[in-house]
Amino acid sequence: MGKEQKPPTGSSRHQRKMTLDEEHRHYVRRNAMIVAGAVLAVGILAGGLVFFYVFFVGGHRVPKVVGLTYDQARKKVEAAGFYIEIDPMQDSSGKCGDLEVTEQDPKAGTDAGEELMVTVRLKGLHETPEAAGVESTTSLNPAPENTDQPVESAPAASLPAAGRTTHSVCIDPGHGSGSMGTVLDEATGLDIGDGDGAAGERVAMWQIAQYAKTRLEQAGYSVTLTKGSQDEKVTLKRRAEIGNTCEITIRLHYDTSLHAVIYPAEGQYKQHGSSPRVYVDPQVARGSEVLAEALFGPLQGAGITKKRNDTGGTSNNSGSAYVGSVFSKVPVVLIENDPGLVRDNPGGQDRVAQALVDGVNAYFNR
Numbered sequence: 001m002g003k004e005q006k007p008p009t010g011s012s013r014h015q016r017k018m019t020l021d022e023e024h025r026h027y028v029r030r031n032a033m034i035v036a037g038a039v040l041a042v043g044i045l046a047g048g049l050v051f052f053y054v055f056f057v058g059g060h061r062v063p064k065v066v067g068l069t070y071d072q073a074r075k076k077v078e079a080a081g082f083y084i085e086i087d088p089m090q091d092s093s094g095k096c097g098d099l100e101v102t103e104q105d106p107k108a109g110t111d112a113g114e115e116l117m118v119t120v121r122l123k124g125l126h127e128t129p130e131a132a133g134v135e136s137t138t139s140l141n142p143a144p145e146n147t148d149q150p151v152e153s154a155p156a157a158s159l160p161a162a163g164r165t166t167h168s169v170c171i172d173p174g175h176g177s178g179s180m181g182t183v184l185d186e187a188t189g190l191d192i193g194d195g196d197g198a199a200g201e202r203v204a205m206w207q208i209a210q211y212a213k214t215r216l217e218q219a220g221y222s223v224t225l226t227k228g229s230q231d232e233k234v235t236l237k238r239r240a241e242i243g244n245t246c247e248i249t250i251r252l253h254y255d256t257s258l259h260a261v262i263y264p265a266e267g268q269y270k271q272h273g274s275s276p277r278v279y280v281d282p283q284v285a286r287g288s289e290v291l292a293e294a295l296f297g298p299l300q301g302a303g304i305t306k307k308r309n310d311t312g313g314t315s316n317n318s319g320s321a322y323v324g325s326v327f328s329k330v331p332v333v334l335i336e337n338d339p340g341l342v343r344d345n346p347g348g349q350d351r352v353a354q355a356l357v358d359g360v361n362a363y364f365n366r
Contacts, residue, residue, distance in 0.1 A: 062118060064108030070122055070228065071097040073104075077118050078233075083180065084118045085238055086228050089245075090125040096228035099124050117235070167364050169216055170246035172226040172324070173209035174253040175202040176233035182316055185237055189275025191316040192237040192323060198254065200343045205252040206230040208342060211353035212250075219357055222246075236315065240327035248291055248363065250356060251324060251334040254343070258311070258336035261296045263288035264325035265309040272317045278326040280310075287331030294366065295333060295359030302355040303338035303348070310334070 063080045065073035070086070077084040086096060087103075099122040106118065175197035183193035196202070213223045224246055226239040234242075243249030266285040269277040296307045310321045317323065325332055341348040 060111065062104070062106045062108055062110045065101050065104050065118070065120060066108070068101050069098050070101060070120070073101045073120060074232065082118050083183070083233055083235070084120060085232075085234055086125070087119055087121045090121060096122055096125070117238075166220055166222050167248075167360075168222040168224065168246040169360060170224050170226065170243040170249040170330075171209045171212055171216075172239050172243060172249060172251040173202075173205040173230075174251060175205070176227065177202065177231035178233070180233050180235065183235055184272070188272075188278050190237075190270055190272045190278060190323060190326075192235040193316070194233065194236055194239075195314055198256075198339070200339065201254050202230065204254060204337075204339070204342045204344070204349065207346070208252055208337070208349045208352050211350045212252075212356045215353050215357045216360065219361065221360065236323040237327050240324045240332075243324075243332060244327075244329045246330065248287075248330055248360070249324075249328060249332040250295075250360075251332065252337065253334060254337040254339045256339055258306075259304055259338045260306045260308050260336050261292045261299060261304055262308055262310055262322075262334045262336060263292040264321050264328075264332065265289075268310055268319065268321035268325070270315075270317050270319040270321045270323055270326045277319065280321050280325050281329065284325070284328050284331060288325075288328075288333060290366070291331040291363050292333045294363035295335070295356065297362065298355040298358035299335065299352070302352045303341040304335065304355075 060081065062082065063076050065076055065084075068076065074084050101120045102123045103121040104118055105120075175194060177196070179196045180193035182191050184190070185192045197205075209225055213225065216223045224242060226242045227234045239251075240249070264280040264285050266280060266282045268285075269279045271277045292307055296304065310325055312320045313322045315323050322334060324334070335352075337352060342352060
């Protein structure tokens with residue numbers, strides 16, 4: 001027979017009410033904590049968005065580099081997400097890392113907006129011959145470093161014809177330390193960011209440029225390099241602009257298969273996305289072919305096997321011209337050297353440099 005259940009007494013009803021009240025208070029406290037946590041999370045998120053906007057969207061500001069050495073300035077500027085260059089009106093073909101920054105553009109604290117390049121002027125650098133209005137053969141650059149063989153004086157046969165006015169040559173050693181990524185040119189829409197090149201290419205091309213600069217200056221030429229140090233990052237457009245301050249531009253690269261002197265042809269162009277096509281200047285194309293022909297003969301003895309038109313390159317653009325070619329206003333060639341000859345080989349590098357001198361002489365003495 002089942003056990004009889006007794007109806008709840010007054011005391012048990014009171015205890016149940018107290019239990020329900022306690023559960024209600026616990027429920028209220030829990031909900032209050034949830035609401036408070038949500039409000040706090042929203043506040044943190046809102047604060048983060050404000051911080052992001054101020055410092056990244058509305059406050060991408062140029063750091064102060066005046067008073068620093070160029071090497072210090074470069075590290076500070078790149079850490080802030082910018083690129084740096086030496087004013088092309090200064091002769092930056094020598095060692096610049098320890099020189100003091102005296103001016104910068106944009107100024108420190110400027111809201112950069114779309115501008116990613118900081119241009120600096122360095123204490124102790126001379127103006128380029130074109131900027132100063134005079135011609136100069138003075139070199140701030142010593143003999144090449146990290147080489148086993150000294151650079152000898154250019155042979156008498158390599159000197160320019162007697163009585164000739166000093167000519168100016170731009171040497172563009174390819175690539176900087178690491179890829180620049182996409183850098184869009186406001187005027188044309190082209191991607192002018194430079195890549196990092198093949199393994200060992202940046203180092204070898206810088207060393208060839210040092211040999212070539214020394215030999216060309218010994219032969220009486222005024223020489224400008226497109227960057228102040230081996231690792232400096234310079235946009236493809238700026239390289240061309242620096243080249244345009246000289247009479248000719250020689251761009252140095254290497255490739256395992258091309259081994260060629262390459263020059264732009266009339267009708268070749270560059271284009272980025274739906275932006276307008278940018279064509280090679282017809283006069284530049286004609287002069288570049290003449291320059292390529294003059295260089296090809298001597299370079300055949302230094303690993304170069306063919307002469308051809310621009311091949312398009314690896315930039316994030318379409319069209320068969322190189323970016324440097326469409327911005328050039330002077331004859332320009334790109335030399336794809338043989339890595340087997342010039343990588344980690346000072347003798348091969350100097351061999352290319354001497355061939356460049358012979359080719360430049362042939363061009364100006366034609």
